[in-house]
Amino acid sequence: MLNDSFMDALNRAIVERLLLDGRATYQEIGNAVGLSAPAVKRRVDLMLARGEIAGFTVRVDPQAMGWILEGYVEIFCSGIVSPAMLERELGPIPEVVRVSTVTGDADAMVHIMASSMAEIESTVERIRTAAHVVKTRTALVMSRVIDRPGA
Amino acid sequence: MLNDSFMDALNRAIVERLLLDGRATYQEIGNAVGLSAPAVKRRVDLMLARGEIAGFTVRVDPQAMGWILEGYVEIFCSGIVSPAMLERELGPIPEVVRVSTVTGDADAMVHIMASSMAEIESTVERIRTAAHVVKTRTALVMSRVIDRPGA
DNA sequence: ACTGAAACTCCCGGGAA
DNA sequence: TTCCCGGGAGTTTCAGT
Numbered sequence: 001m002l003n004d005s006f007m008d009a010l011n012r013a014i015v016e017r018l019l020l021d022g023r024a025t026y027q028e029i030g031n032a033v034g035l036s037a038p039a040v041k042r043r044v045d046l047m048l049a050r051g052e053i054a055g056f057t058v059r060v061d062p063q064a065m066g067w068i069l070e071g072y073v074e075i076f077c078s079g080i081v082s083p084a085m086l087e088r089e090l091g092p093i094p095e096v097v098r099v100s101t102v103t104g105d106a107d108a109m110v111h112i113m114a115s116s117m118a119e120i121e122s123t124v125e126r127i128r129t130a131a132h133v134v135k136t137r138t139a140l141v142m143s144r145v146i147d148r149p150g151a
Numbered sequence: 152m153l154n155d156s157f158m159d160a161l162n163r164a165i166v167e168r169l170l171l172d173g174r175a176t177y178q179e180i181g182n183a184v185g186l187s188a189p190a191v192k193r194r195v196d197l198m199l200a201r202g203e204i205a206g207f208t209v210r211v212d213p214q215a216m217g218w219i220l221e222g223y224v225e226i227f228c229s230g231i232v233s234p235a236m237l238e239r240e241l242g243p244i245p246e247v248v249r250v251s252t253v254t255g256d257a258d259a260m261v262h263i264m265a266s267s268m269a270e271i272e273s274t275v276e277r278i279r280t281a282a283h284v285v286k287t288r289t290a291l292v293m294s295r296v297i298d299r300p301g302a
Numbered sequence: 303a304c305t306g307a308a309a310c311t312c313c314c315g316g317g318a319a
Numbered sequence: 320t321t322c323c324c325g326g327g328a329g330t331t332t333c334a335g336t
Binding site: 012015018019020021022023047050051052053054055056057058059060061064065070071072074083086087090091096097098099100101102103104106108109111113137138139140141142143144145146147148149150151 | 173208
């Protein structure tokens with residue numbers, strides 16, 4: 001190999017290609033980045049094994065799938081907020097798509113998706129009754145203006 | 152086909168499968184949902200044509216890719232906020248991963264990813280100088296506690 | 303069901319430590 | 320020399336009609 005930085009540049013190019021089309025063939029990727037198909041596969045497998053690539057997925061139009069409503073819920077907790085506790089308490093809620101602990105006044109940002117306003121309401125209710133949550137602040141998404149893959 | 156609701160249930164099962172593994176073969180999906188491979192392909196192509204499936208992509212570990220910093224920026228604008236304007240003004244910023252107009256006190260939620268604190272700072276600065284933004288409220292992500300595919 | 307193509311798996315060659 | 324990485328061909332499976 002030439003050096004590490006060059007290798008990372010190749011992997012980065014491969015990932016960039018896969019971000020655009022996760023079903024691209026190894027040959028297509030190879031042509032784009034200047035490698036043979038088996039070489040690309042080896043690198044992809046390595047990145048998978050190292051966890052740099054978590055897996056492959058499909059990009060779904062949430063509206064078409066009936067998840068017509070989406071929102072960000074900031075939660076404010078009393079006392080200590082451990083990631084493990086958040087995972088245990090919010091993990092079972094299917095409408096909860098992402099939870100991140102954050103800096104600032106809120107303790108965590110919860111991203112939720114639901115198919116009806118009633119579902120939003122009950123989901124926020126479930127969040128409120130969990131994990132020492134004392135307050136929530138919900139912002140409903142009206143429309144996605146920009147959405148890049150790989151977020 | 153039997154009827155629309157049954158078809159949607161099958162499509163939903165196919166999508167669910169693809170969410171877990173975007174590179175699953177049509178045969179694997181067919182075995183899982185009780186269809187032949189060509190039948191699965193027909194349905195996937197249809198969903199692609201209708202935009203229900205936007206495409207395929209790879210799930211990347213942001214940390215491994217060097218996007219070690221992530222944040223949510225709420226923006227508050229003066230006057231009218233049109234999605235088209237937001238797209239035009241924030242689209243060119245590469246660190247901006249998602250922009251959604253939202254209800255509540257903020258006008259839009261901007262999701263950003265960056266590789267350094269300096270990049271975060273300059274990105275927020277660029278956002279502030281755009282689109283009649285009069286105020287921003289930034290929450291940096293400390294850790295992702297829950298992350299489901301297909302968000 | 304059939305054809306073409308892609309994935310997967312060897313083994314080999316070359317370059318660096 | 321030894322190890323690591325990329326290239327190439329054969330086999331099997333999958334994609335596309």
